[in-house]
Structures are given as C-alpha cells and as structure tokens.
Amino acid sequence: MTDKSMRLAATTALLLAGILAGTQLGKIAPLVGWYQDEVGFSLVLIGWLTSMIGIFVALAALPAGWAIERAGMRMSFAAACVVMAAGGIALAFLQKSEAILAARTVEGAGYLVLVIAIPALLNSISPPAWRAPVLAIWSGFVPVGFAVADFMSAWILPAGETAFLIAAIAMFALLAAAAIGLVFKVADFADHRLAEPESSGAFGATMTAGVVLISLAFGIYVVLSVGFFAFMPAFIAGGASAIALSAGTIALLVPLGNLLTGWLVRGRDARFAAWLAAIGFGATAAAALPAFAGTSAWFATLAAMVLAISGGVAASALFASIPLILPKGGSAAIAIGLVCQAGGIGTVFGPPIAGQVIESYGWPGFGWFMALSSAAGIVSLIPLLARPAGTKLAVR
Numbered sequence: 001m002t003d004k005s006m007r008l009a010a011t012t013a014l015l016l017a018g019i020l021a022g023t024q025l026g027k028i029a030p031l032v033g034w035y036q037d038e039v040g041f042s043l044v045l046i047g048w049l050t051s052m053i054g055i056f057v058a059l060a061a062l063p064a065g066w067a068i069e070r071a072g073m074r075m076s077f078a079a080a081c082v083v084m085a086a087g088g089i090a091l092a093f094l095q096k097s098e099a100i101l102a103a104r105t106v107e108g109a110g111y112l113v114l115v116i117a118i119p120a121l122l123n124s125i126s127p128p129a130w131r132a133p134v135l136a137i138w139s140g141f142v143p144v145g146f147a148v149a150d151f152m153s154a155w156i157l158p159a160g161e162t163a164f165l166i167a168a169i170a171m172f173a174l175l176a177a178a179a180i181g182l183v184f185k186v187a188d189f190a191d192h193r194l195a196e197p198e199s200s201g202a203f204g205a206t207m208t209a210g211v212v213l214i215s216l217a218f219g220i221y222v223v224l225s226v227g228f229f230a231f232m233p234a235f236i237a238g239g240a241s242a243i244a245l246s247a248g249t250i251a252l253l254v255p256l257g258n259l260l261t262g263w264l265v266r267g268r269d270a271r272f273a274a275w276l277a278a279i280g281f282g283a284t285a286a287a288a289l290p291a292f293a294g295t296s297a298w299f300a301t302l303a304a305m306v307l308a309i310s311g312g313v314a315a316s317a318l319f320a321s322i323p324l325i326l327p328k329g330g331s332a333a334i335a336i337g338l339v340c341q342a343g344g345i346g347t348v349f350g351p352p353i354a355g356q357v358i359e360s361y362g363w364p365g366f367g368w369f370m371a372l373s374s375a376a377g378i379v380s381l382i383p384l385l386a387r388p389a390g391t392k393l394a395v396r
Helices: 003-026 029-039 043-071 073-093 097-125 128-138 141-159 161-183 202-206 209-237 247-251 254-264 270-293 297-325 332-385
Strands: none
Touching: 003 043, 003 073, 003 097, 003 128, 003 141, 003 161, 003 209, 029 043, 029 141, 029 161, 029 209, 043 073, 043 097, 043 209, 043 332, 073 097, 073 161, 097 128, 097 332, 128 254, 141 161, 141 209, 141 247, 141 254, 141 297, 202 332, 209 247, 209 270, 209 297, 209 332, 247 297, 254 270, 254 297, 270 297, 270 332, 297 332
C-alpha cells in the first residue's frame, strides 16, 4: 500500500471512529421512551444522561489538550477508545439509575480525549490539500453520529434496547481498532504542527473579547443543536409532529451546511465569517416555530431541513472565525480549547434545559426557546459584525 493510500485509509478510519463516537452521544435519543417507561427516568434526567458524555469536555477541554500533547496523540487516542468502549459495554448491561449514570461518565472520559485527539491526528497525518475538506467533514461528526444512532435504532431496536446499545458500542470499537492500527503506521506530515506561542503570556493575549464572544456563540449553538437532535426522534415518533422526514435524515443534512461554509469562507475575512454565522442563527430562529408548532407537513419538513443546514453553517462559520480574530502573540490551541469548552458546557446543559422546556411548555414552547436562543447567538456576534474587513482566512 502506498503512503497516500495509507494516509487515506487512516483518515477515513479516524473520521468513521469519530462519527461513531458521536453516535454514543446520540444513542440515548431513540431510547427516551424506554428510559421513561422501563427505567423510570424523567425527561430532565434523560437529558442529563444524554449530556453526561460531554461533561468532561465542559470541565477539562483545555487541560486535556495539554495532557494529550505530553502523552502523545496516538497513545491518547488508543487509550480513549478503550475507555469509551468499556463505558459503553457497561451502559448496555446496567439497570440501576446510579450505575447507568456512572457508566455514562466513563464514556464521557473517553469522549473528552477523542474529540481533541481525533482532529489533531487528522491535521497531523493529512497532506495540506486534504486538511480543509477533512476537518469540514469532522465538524459534522455529532449530527451525523446522531443520524447513525437513529438509523441503527430503526434496524436493531426491535431486537431489544440492550441489543441496540451493544451494537452501537461494538461498531465504535470495530472502527476504533482499525483506526488505531492505521495511525500507528502513518507518520506525521513535517509541516503539521502549529507554531508554538513564544511567551508565557500567550494565554492572556488569546483571551480577547473576540475569542470569548466566538466561544459564547458556539456554546449557544451547541445548546440548540444538542437539544434539537436529542429530542427530535421523540417529537417525530410521538405524533405531535407534522415533519415528513425521519430524525436521522434531518441530521444527515447538517454536513451540507458544513461543506457549504467551507467553500464560502475561502479567502474571506473575519467579518464575513461572523455574518455567515449570524445568518445561520437567523435562519434557525425563523424555522424553529414552523418546525415545532406547524401543522403543514411540507412547511414543517422544510423548516426542519432549514434548522439542520443552518446549524451546520453557524457552527462551521464560528470555527472559521478563530484564526481570523487571534491577536499577535495569541495561541490558536488555547482559543480552540476555549471554544471546545464552551461547546462542552452546551452539551451538558442543552439536553436537560430542552427537556425542562418541553415538559413545561410543550413542543411549541421548545420552538420559542430555539428562536430566542438563536437571537441571543446573533447578539453575541454584534461586536464582530462591526469589525473592519481585511483579515484573510488561512485556508488554501
């Protein structure tokens, strides 16, 4: 096998392992009814069960990045795969609520390392021409993972909930094993490493208002998207929805927004990327009520499609903004760590908040929640929208 073929195989395996890691985040969504009826969980507790896997990201994304750098990306990736697989196997067989939450916490420890190590490995082993499309695909791993969970549930849930949970973690373990075997055989590209900060003041230099606002906007996006995809299967299956597509099909539309944004931001500046993110939030606000309160099948379906694609646009545009707003002496790694931490916080609190809103105000109330939160995302970007044009995006 040629070097190029090996790199392509390793890159593909990493992407697939990442998507299946996202499936572990989304595999609770098809089981909402079962956890309510058989285990006795409330929607709020189910929301916590969904978000538990991201709690470590919320608490420790930045220090985990430093630890991964010291331990080595490949060893960290391999260890994280083992930890996530162990937690997933335990989750499939445990019955008591405390044990279920504990198993989900173990999965979360593995997930924390994976969401940092996988994109770092993709960056390090990919030729320069591959990096932009590869990372664009990676940015949609959570919604695609939710879609995989939804489709797997349709095929496997008739055999039982335990069988579905075992299948989900077994698929991850299989792809992770393939990725581990390949990444240890592929060397890094010589130019993959980002420039290191020259002084110990890089943290202070990085924490500008722009970086903080991008992180805040990304956290808002994650609250919206994780809540949306966590409860979309229950909404469609519960009979209150006029949407004509499955939740998995809707989730598969998100990468269209990721890829569209990757094409649009090439050579553009920070203000353009911020405007693109704001447009994504605006489209989400406009589509939320028709999707969750509409009675017309075609209109509700179109609105759900807009929600998925506009979310992909907003997320990708926010990530594209990071290199554009870094000041001299700032660290891209620190900025990305802050954005990931904000996303982790959104992952933890998004599903419980969504569950509480749905229980208190119904599905139309959740539509209002999404619309108002999207408006908050736009407000957080206003200082960036007013930036002068000129900074070019480092995408080739």
